Amino acid sequence: MERKALRTLALLAALAASTQLGAQEAVGVPPPSPSGWSAARTEWGDPDLRGTYPLDQVGRTPMQRRPEYGNRLLMTDEEYRKAVDAAADVEAGADREDANNQLGAGNWFEYGTALRQTALIVEPADTGRIPALTGEGKRLQTRMRSSWNGEVFEKLGDFNSLDRCITRGMPATMLPFPYNNGVRIFQSPGWVVINHEMIHEQRFIPLDGRPQPHEDVKSWLGSSRGHFEGDTLVVETTNFNGLSPMVIVGPSNGTSGIPTSTSMKIVEHFTPGPNGLYYEAWVEDPVVLTGPFKIGYPWTRNNAYEPFEYACHEGNTLVWANIRSTSPRYANWRAENERKLAEAGVTDNGGS
Template sequence: MKPGLAALGMGVFALAMPACVLQAQEASATFQPPRTEWGDPDLTGMWPLEVGQTPMQRNPRYGDQAYLTDEEYEAALKAAIELNQGADVEERSDTLGAGSWFERGRVLRQTSLVMEPANGRIPPLTEEGKRRSEASRSSWDNDVFETIFDFNSLDRCITRGLPATMIPFPYNNGVEIFQAPGYVVFNHEMIHETRIIPVFDRPQLPDEMRTWLGDSRGHWEGNTLVVVSTNFNGESPMVIVGPTNQKLMTSDQLKVTEHFTMTGSDTIRYEAWIEDPVILTAPFKMDFPWRRDESYESFEYACHEGNTLIPAYIKATSPRFAAERAAGIAAREAAHRDAGKITPE
């Protein structure tokens, strides 16, 4: 447990934890993972983040209840089965929608991926955090686009950012781990981002050097890979902006501390502490299991090739291009009339 956060509701978690979860954690505490040729715990393989049926933030109706009861879990499993049949429902109704490509994955016993603080929710924003989040722009909450800064980093196919990159999404959830002496590499299906983590004594980047995914440094604490990331540029969202997520930005003071611990031959416990004193009034922690699935194959993530949609959105919506759009429409109508496709009134 990371110092300074241990007191955030762990007593409540233990009291609410189902017996099956406690037994699994006790068994995993003694697990000894296989080793690489150079002696590090071997995390290699495909670990898709297919736990999207569990929300990042807890529904307020659960309060401090960290785990579903048996009855609630059975109901959640049934609801997940129905939701995952979206493609079949659309095929029977001869429609095409998100059901044909959303992959929400499995249901956890947890009521949220955020497990600290005790209410399973991101702490309140600072005043500066509110200001930055309200000022942020993206294709989800904007109809008129004037510059590239009206699009966030995911719109622009740059990055989901951290911790967003490590949060399940409705699709493209593949995460493949590679290892070499002194390095652990996370290759993400979404945007094909690659996080190259040195796990030897390598100096941190100078403070003036800032990147989209920060500067990550790793080390082993027993069987746990610990990765600390700093030096962020503060220009990406903290969570993916969408119809159900709150707008939440980052600053250059963001710090993400991650723990990767193998708890079984095909399971990892993923923990991430997120601190950003400019944006958040307090830190929070995500804690959820990963499961290896070597049958999972990553698809090409073409995004919008050549970034052609960014200028297209601007030209299609910005008042600066109104005259150009009107002239283009008039020219196309004239060409159609000349071709006999439009009958003059």
């Protein structure tokens, strides 16, 4: 089945979910289970979380609350109707492009629809936004570079971890993106694995009670340890390397990018329900942020969704070629570099 047809199925599922959430009153907590319902179990007795969860089903809900919503956790009926209509109009972009023999953002982006809640961040409830940066957080933010905000590209540090096809970072990896939003959960005795379509990332989460590695052992996505509390999978992640962003520098995330430090800690809850699961994440980084925040939103299971290959990896020469051919910033730097080389009597051989 073609991706477009799968997107249509995903949108129908998302619209069905949004209709159910139209009467949403509580935000930031798992919805109550229907009377008589109980979570399925794996063959070895753990709560069964396995399945595919395309996060684009809530892709039109922003991570941070927009100013027009003030301190409200939920949209009004009119606001929500407009949000769903706007999402449907964006999703129809592929059909409009096809009718005009075009290929553009309509066929590329997969935003899905919107939740009634005003943001994916549910605490602090009064703002729905990431708390203010500390002094050190502001200093680190000024050093954040990416292909979106750079003027000169001379070294690896001029590109962030997403540009380099390494990771979007945490908690960004667990949030919707404009495309490649497939998330699959696999389980085996003593393990949960979360596989992401975007940047083909996997998070391996042991459940056997082993301690975290030594504090000197750090990685891009941190080190996760999980256990079940009733039906809920609880995952604590530490040992971050402080090199990936909390929120990427980009054109549409409402920030100039949020950095991380090696002190970041994230506690996640995955609570199963009849149609999927409810995801929660408590994020704290006392070096960067003046306070913690919480993300909370539903994941709807849709096993008809087929993830595509994300053909990008660190050191991929096609990525650099694309940046070179499409970025006017790179072109300007290239011209200036060639001028300086010519003045110095050096011939540029086309290397990076």
